[in-house]
Amino acid sequence: MHIDHIALWVRDLDQVRAFYETYFGATANEKYSNVSKGFSSYFLTFPDGGSRLEIMQMPGIPDTKNEALSQFMGLIHIAISVGSKDAVDALTQRLRTDGYTIVGEPRHTGDGYYESVILDPEENRIEITA
Incomplete structure (x- = not known):
């Protein structure tokens, strides 16, 4: 599956x-x-x-009542792997330069990922992972 x-x-x-x-x-x-x-x-x-x-x-679809910068129950993010630490850093910087909100700077996580977190144009959280 x-x-x-x-x-x-x-x-x-x-x-x-x-x-x-x-x-x-x-x-x-x-x-x-x-x-x-x-x-x-x-x-x-x-x-x-x-x-x-x-x-x-x-x-007629109502806006979510969740705050984009806060955590909440239910689906919270989509993770998209870009293949490498350098690619995470480069894409995060490109998105920053283009005016998108960076919620989490690139970092190593405790569970072994290298990731950043950004908001798409409609404030959905996207984890960019290596």
Whole structure:
């Protein structure tokens, strides 16, 4: 078994798609739209071909009541491996330069990871790991 995909509701479908394409090398499928429901989505596939990310948009979906900079129960982050410590450092700096929020600076964790934590354009936590 494996996780096929994780889904996120987003406000700006094309901005979020472009973010994951630009910074993580994701490739989007053709946009799916259900006009009667006002629903649209993309599946984003990453270069390793593993789990995918589905980003979805539909009117009437309420904002989360969780604070982006705080921890909370439930899904808290998505971890994306970029392959090396140098790649973590470089991507974190690129995101900082481009104005994204760095929640956790690059560091070695107690469980053996090297990672940083950033917020995507809609304040979802992303761990960038080696």
